[in-house]
């Protein structure tokens with residue numbers, strides 16, 4: 001199959017974004033059976049995807065405005081409206 | 084409380100905006116930060132949002148929650164910001180010209196053999212050193228790839244939202260994500276997974 005890995009790497013990425021068509025799924029999974037590089041690539045994509053989801057969850061808990069940022073924001077708002 | 088006839092709007096905005104900040108500030112800031120990844124810009128966007136909210140406070144119907152209303156305004160501000168970035172920095176990246184062709188041989192097979200990453204996401208997400216390298220690798224993506232990748236993987240937006248924000252088609256978004264992933268895998272492999280002797 002010509003251009004197989006190139007296309008399959010795209011399908012592996014798209015699978016994280018949309019429902020693949022039946023034909024695409026078939027193409028992806030048949031190729032994965034035969035190709036260790038693409039299998040490893042897919043595992044890497046999924047690890048990366050999951051790691052980023054965990055980082056996002058952590059940031060959603062931890063990211064907060066500091067008191068200074070809050071004060072600065074309020075002061076600037078007043079200035080812009082009161083000016 | 085003897086304010087007399089001098090009912091300036093100032094104490095009001097301080098009180099109202101102060102209350103909004105108190106209740107929703109962290110949420111809005113986080114929402115912006117996850118999408119623009121720059122504290123300064125995120126703060127500006129929150130400020131713009133509160134300003135617009137204050138000026139349009141009469142249009143708040145109360146049919147949705149205050150937070151939903153504020154986030155709606157913030158979303159517009161973020162979209163404006165990102166579109167402006169795309170315009171000003173000319174982040175167009177043609178679909179036809181593939182910057183990642185270097186990963187594949189002419190026959191479409193991989194140039195190098197790929198090994199499986201062994202570190203698991205639970206430990207990676209807590210590893211500061213890894214996050215530092217990850218940030219660095221994301222920073223090396225083309226601007227447009229970075230934009231789309233951040234919205235997708237750092238902010239958790241879906242294709243539809245990304246297309247709305249960036250003004251691109253779903254296919255274009257998927258091409259950019261695919262390219263970003265190819266480049267990121269390579270970068271992380273070189274700077275993290277490969278370096279630590281996990282190569283099999």
Ligand SMILES: [Zn+2]
Nearest residue numbers: 004005035038
């Ligand atoms: Zn392959």
